[in-house]
Structures are given as structure tokens and as C-alpha cells.
Amino acid sequence: MWIGFSAKISISRLETILKSLYPERRIHWGELDPNCDICIDRQCNPSEFPFLLDFTFFYQVDEYWEAMKLVNKLSTSFQCKTIVDGTHHGPTNAPFWCIVWNKGKAYLADDANSVFMEFDVELPVEEQELGPVNIVKPIDDVFASKCKERRNNEKIF
Numbered sequence: 001m002w003i004g005f006s007a008k009i010s011i012s013r014l015e016t017i018l019k020s021l022y023p024e025r026r027i028h029w030g031e032l033d034p035n036c037d038i039c040i041d042r043q044c045n046p047s048e049f050p051f052l053l054d055f056t057f058f059y060q061v062d063e064y065w066e067a068m069k070l071v072n073k074l075s076t077s078f079q080c081k082t083i084v085d086g087t088h089h090g091p092t093n094a095p096f097w098c099i100v101w102n103k104g105k106a107y108l109a110d111d112a113n114s115v116f117m118e119f120d121v122e123l124p125v126e127e128q129e130l131g132p133v134n135i136v137k138p139i140d141d142v143f144a145s146k147c148k149e150r151r152n153n154e155k156i157f
Contacts, residue, residue: 001056001063003071004049004116006081011042014053017077021070025059034058047116048132049083064088068099075101083109083116083133098133106139 011029018027018038028036037059043052057063067084075082081102089108090097096112111117115130 001067002052002054002085003067003074004045004047004083005051005053005074005078006049007078008051009074009078009080013077014074017074021073032056045116046119047114049081049116071099072101072104072106076104083111089139099139100133100135108136108139110134110136 015027022038025037026035027038027040029040029042031041032039037057039056039058041054041056043054044050045052055063055067057066064085064087071082071084081100083098083100086097086099086108087093087095089099090110094112096110096117098109098111100107100109111133113130114133115128116133118128118130120128
């Protein structure tokens with residue numbers, strides 16, 4: 001599960017937030033460590049979401065819905081846009097659907113042909129005809145309010 005951020009965020013503040021959301025879980029930064037409950041790897045991206053976190057959960061959790069609950073909290077806490085996989089929300093089964101959160105609102109977006117998803121470090125930037133993530137439409141408030149709820153491992157969808 002990955003989450004992209006439109007701004008650089010404070011790792012110490014993020015650790016505080018994660019400890020409050022997952023108080024019983026062991027969190028590890030860096031390489032995968034199956035002795036921990038959650039591993040987080042930091043990555044850079046040359047897009048409008050330059051800071052990326054890749055989460056791996058080593059316990060029973062639906063990572064897709066966990067991301068939906070977590071990403072809005074982080075967007076609000078850091079006052080920046082966040083992006084997360086949204087393949088279950090697009091009108092097709094295509095893998096390029098994502099959800100962008102901004103100021104407590106969720107938007108269905110398309111990251112096909114975007115720098116965020118398609119950038120190739122092996123090719124010069126000017127040879128890559130890529131653009132920003134395309135916001136398609138707002139997602140209804142019922143979905144957004146459910147994603148804001150935080151219940152310990154309880155499926156709310």
C-alpha cells in the first residue's frame with residue numbers, strides 16, 4: 001500500500017500519528033522486517049506528489065481500506081494533498097484509478113500517463129510526454145465520511 005504526499009512531511013510527526021493510530025503495533029522504517037507489524041519505506045517521486053510512503057502490513061488487514069482510512073487523516077494532519085490507490089472506485093477495472101484527498105474531500109483521479117505513475121528514470125524527462133494526475137470527479141460525502149472514521153481493524157465498508 002502506498003501513499004503519496006504533495007509536500008514534504010515531518011517524519012517525527014508522522015511517527016507520532018502512526019503510534020496513536022496503531023498503539024499496539026511495532027512499526028519499522030526501511031527494509032522489510034517480518035518481526036514488525038508495519039514496515040514503511042520512503043521513496044521520492046518527481047511528480048506533484050514528490051514524497052511517497054510504501055506501507056507493508058504483517059498482520060491481517062485489508063490494506064486497500066486501511067489506506068482509505070489512513071490517507072485522509074494524513075492529508076488533514078499535514079495540510080497537503082495525498083494520493084492512494086483507488087482501483088476499487090473507478091468505473092472500470094483499469095489499474096490507473098486513484099483517490100486524491102484535499103482538505104477533507106476525496107476525488108476520483110486517473111494517474112495513467114502521469115509523471116506520478118509512469119515516470120521512467122532511464123529516459124530523459126523531455127522525451128516523456130507525461131502530465132499531472134488528472135482529477136476526474138469528487139467522491140460523494142458518504143464515502144468520505146466513512147473513510148474518516150477510525151476503528152481498530154473493524155471493517156466499516
